[in-house]
Amino acid sequence: MGLVVQKYGGSSVADAEGIKRVARRIVDTKKAGHEVVVVVSAMGDTTDELIDLAEQVSPFPAGRELDMLLTSGERISMALLAMAIKSLGHEAQSFTGSQAGVITDSVHNKARIIDVTPGRIRTALDQGNIAIVAGFQGVSLDSKDITTLGRGGSDTTAVALAAALHAEVCEIYTDVDGVFTADPRVVKKAQKIDEIGYEDMLELASSGSKVLLARCVEYARRYNMPIHVRSSFSGHVGTWVRNKPEGGEMEHAIISGVAHDTSEAKVTVVGVPDKPGEAARIFRAIADAEVNIDMVVQNVSAAATGLTDISFTAPKADGRKAIEALERAQGGIGFESLRYDDQIGKISLVGAGMRSNPGVTATFFEALSEAGVNIELISTSEIRISVVTRADDVNEAVRAVHTAFGLDSATDEAVVYGGTGR
């Protein structure tokens, strides 16, 4: 039996009862003969409460100190979890990110892992211990300061440790049964996906599926580390994310699922002179403002005017920054005006072999048309088609596409528990 890395999110360890339930599950895995490394997030709303305290003492909390503050959350949950395991008669030791050898760059609040040196974890395992590791945190190579990894940090910690320790699998425990063909809160007939490749999972994650973040899937793909996404509330098998075996179906489109996202806004730059370098100036201004953009669409220019429109989507939270950056740059770029629209939604269909199957695109647009959904932007990749619609149309659009591709289950089987982690 090999080494298993398990990651439990904040909703799984929200209170003493949750911690004891998780402890029993960990002990069961150990009893089955595995070496076990556990990555844990902060309890329930701890992180939000700490951020609230920070804002009470300082309008702009310093990044280094915010990281010092927030990492106390995992310190609490991991120590409690180790105690709970020990009270079940098994040996456990907790380790901070720094102690576990999670080495990062120095970008506070969203550091990136640059190395993992889990010597102390290996020693603890060799001594028969279960190792509990704080998710979401590390120590910077240069300054030896405590860092946090930002959104999805705990999942990434788990995958990174699994890779460094050559684990058999990285199990990500959450409050749903796995990855679904669509959000079960929107599509009652959504089905749990039993197995999905890294690329499809990446596209789903980038398109709004909240279960795994793209960053963690990227890491797993690079190290070819299988991820098993499953519920900490049930014993069900969840979703395996791994390299799918080559097989006879490779020439057919295999639809993985439908994702949607209503967290973005659309910015349209109107009346851009259609000449080289204009788009570059626009997106340099956006990048300098540190706004992450998602879809980018440029319309065909009207021959008569020599002017074109460029639209892009970005997180609503960054909307104001994007508009301000473009307004400052308007003189240098020379566009006519800006339009901002945060009442949009994005629907994405993800699946392998899509581009070589023209029927997929046709079916997708037919389904939207029959549902009376108007399309505002279209963007495609090798394994994904995304469209932007009115926010109000998103749920209807997701259901229509889900049905059109035969993804509906025979029954309304989806079970959702709610809650969020980090």
Added chain:
Amino acid sequence: MGLVVQKYGGSSVADAEGIKRVARRIVDTKKAGHEVVVVVSAMGDTTDELIDLAEQVSPFPAGRELDMLLTSGERISMALLAMAIKSLGHEAQSFTGSQAGVITDSVHNKARIIDVTPGRIRTALDQGNIAIVAGFQGVSLDSKDITTLGRGGSDTTAVALAAALHAEVCEIYTDVDGVFTADPRVVKKAQKIDEIGYEDMLELASSGSKVLLARCVEYARRYNMPIHVRSSFSGHVGTWVRNKPEGGEMEHAIISGVAHDTSEAKVTVVGVPDKPGEAARIFRAIADAEVNIDMVVQNVSAAATGLTDISFTAPKADGRKAIEALERAQGGIGFESLRYDDQIGKISLVGAGMRSNPGVTATFFEALSEAGVNIELISTSEIRISVVTRADDVNEAVRAVHTAFGLDSATDEAVVYGGTGR
């Protein structure tokens, strides 16, 4: 202007307002031209809440994990304090005990400091920063595990850092104006002591004064580090604890104050054979049970029986352990019976030159006699007389002794704010 180490207890940083008030005081010290190192405890009741959580998940929380858990408390307060200072426009960096170089032995929950290597603190100061250090915690030399220092740990951290950094003074901020000639809650006319020597302060601390713990005073005496105990709520000068200058008064008794303690119980071992080795066997049994004893008194043996009684006091919390240990050892020791009494109190008079001034002892006993207080045990040292009385008589006894030695102020000036720290 030299380096100042300031320590703030949990009641001083109980909420966001408290943290901001403390931040302003720290910035004022920095503005006055000092280098400033701040040691901070966990906010308000954080430690108790964490212990409560630990007990919910495990009946006997493991020491290593309890230390990991509890140290999150200081992590929160120190990060918030650094943020608050930065929002006042000054540079501050927070450091864990480990980062600050507080090296301890491996005894979890009550580790002792064995070295302080504050290289990172020195660097932070050289860069013009205010350094904020987590009190109460360190890292073990052998296992590199996180440790906590137990009761009085934050004060000891402050004095140890002050010594290692060759600070001018270690300021201990608390919720009272300083060290008083008696507990102001008991004696309305108690006066703040302006200056007191290490030895007298040690005796006061060992005799029940809660403001400073003996452990921290011991450390300060060893390194000759002046301590200034003062209020974080007022700007008043507090009590200086330092080597008093030699002077003309050395041949007179100088009474420092009256301390009392109702946290102990009295154990009497009745009918002990009066021969060599009996006391040693009794106190070996007690020591093996890890009970700390305070006063020890052996009565003169009755010649007719050859038997004597030995009484000692110990913390009430350890009373059951002491009794059980003695019962187990009864066969080997051969005493007749045990008496246990937890309705006692101890009153101590502390001052230099006491032994060579017989009048002091006489005045002390006369005051108790006039107040109608019966004395059950007596114990003296070079600079202290302690008596055990009924618990109900303690307050009256303290007031009587305080008055008899002319310690009463002209007015009821004592101001008490309440609250506890660690």
